[in-house]
Amino acid sequence: MGIATFRKRNIFLVRERIYEVFQEFFDHIIQGLPSFMVGTFFLLLFLGLGLLLRFVFRKRVAAKADDPLLANFIGRLALILMLIFGGIIFLNQLGLSGAAGGLLAGAGVTAVVLGFAFQDIGENFLSGFFLAFGRPFGVGDIIEIEGFMGKVNSLNLRNTHIRTFDGRDIFIPNSLLIKNPLVNYTRDGLMRHDFVIGLDYGSDVMEATRIIMETLRGIDTIVKSDGLMPFVTIDEFSTSTINLRVHFWINTYDILNSGTVLKSEVMREILNALIRNKFNLPADIVELKIYQEGQPIPVSVRDLDAKTG
Secondary structure (H helix, E strand, C coil), rough: CHHHHHHHHHHHHHHHHHHHHHHHHHHHHHHHHHHHHHHHHHHHHHHHHHHHHHHHHHHHHHHHHCHHHHHHHHHHHHHHHHHHHHHHHHHCCCHHHHHHHHHHHHHHHHHHHHHHHHHHHHHHHHHHHHHHHCCCCCCCCEEECCCEEEEEECCCCCCCECCCCCCCCCEEEEEHHHHHHCCCCCCCCCEEEEEEEEECCCCCHHHHHHHHHHHHHHHHHHHHCCCCCCEEEEEEEEEEEEEEEEEEEEEEEHHHHHHHHHHHHHHHHHHHHHHHHHCCCCCCCCCCCCCCCCCCCCCCCCCCHHCCC
16 A cells, blocks of 8 residues: 555545534534523523513512612512523533533532632622611612712612712622611601800800800701700810800701701801801910019010011
8 A cells, every 4th residue: 555545545534534523513413402492492481581570579569668679689589590490491401400410519629619709699699688678778878888978779689889979889798788887867867967166255155055046946957846956055165165066957868968068057057146146256275384483485586577688
C-alpha cells in the first residue's frame, strides 16, 4: 500500500467519523426535541401563570389591605415560585434532573460552599418576608436606618429601595432593617420638634414665655390638638443666658416641608416677636480675671498707620 493510498484512506475514515458524530448529534436533538418542546411549554405556562398571579395578588391584596408594599412582595414571591416550578419541569423533560441531583448529592464540599455563598441572599429573603408581613413601614413612609434617611419606594426579595431628600437612590439589604433600630417618621404622622433660645438674665421669663406661646398659637401649620399643644420650659441657666426650650408638634406626612421649612418659620416668628417686645438675646459673655492685684495691666497700643506709613 502506497503512502498516497494510506493518506486517502485516513482522510476518508476521519470524514466518516465526523459524519457519524454529527449524525448522532442531530439524531439526539431530534429525539429530544419533543421533550424540549414540552419542557419549554411548561416553562412558558408557569411563567404566564406567575405573571397572572402577581397581577392578581397586587390587585387583591392592595385593595383589601391598602398596603402596596405587601402586595408587591407577595406578587414577586408568587412569580418566583412559578418560575422555579417551571424550571424544574423543564430540566426534568431534558433529563437533567438525575444528573443535577447526583452532582449535588455527591458534592458535599460544594454544597457547603454554596450554603455560605447564598447565606446573605437567604437571610435577606427571610428578612423581606418578615418586613412585608410585619409592616414596620409602608410605601411613601419616611424612615431612617444606619444614618440613611429617605422615602420608601419599594420592597423586593433582597433589599428595600429608599430615595433620600437630596435625590439619591439607596438600596438597603433587608437584613439590616431587621437587625438594626429603624426610625419611622410617618408611622402616625406626628413628631415633636424643639429648639433653645437664650434670654438676658434681666429678662422677664414669664412675659417671654407668654409671647412665645401667643406666637405659636398664631402659626396654623403646626399641630395644636388635645395632648399635642406646644409648650415652653426653662432648659438651663447658662453662663450668659437663661435658655428656654420651645416644644411643638409637626405633621410628618410632609416631613420635607415640616422638618425643615416649618421649623425655620417657627424660629423666625418667635425671634421677631421677642425683638419687637424689646427682649435682649445676648451673645456669650466672657469674664476676664487678672490675678495680679496692684499690678498694671500689661496692655500696649500700637499706631499701625504710623508704622506702615
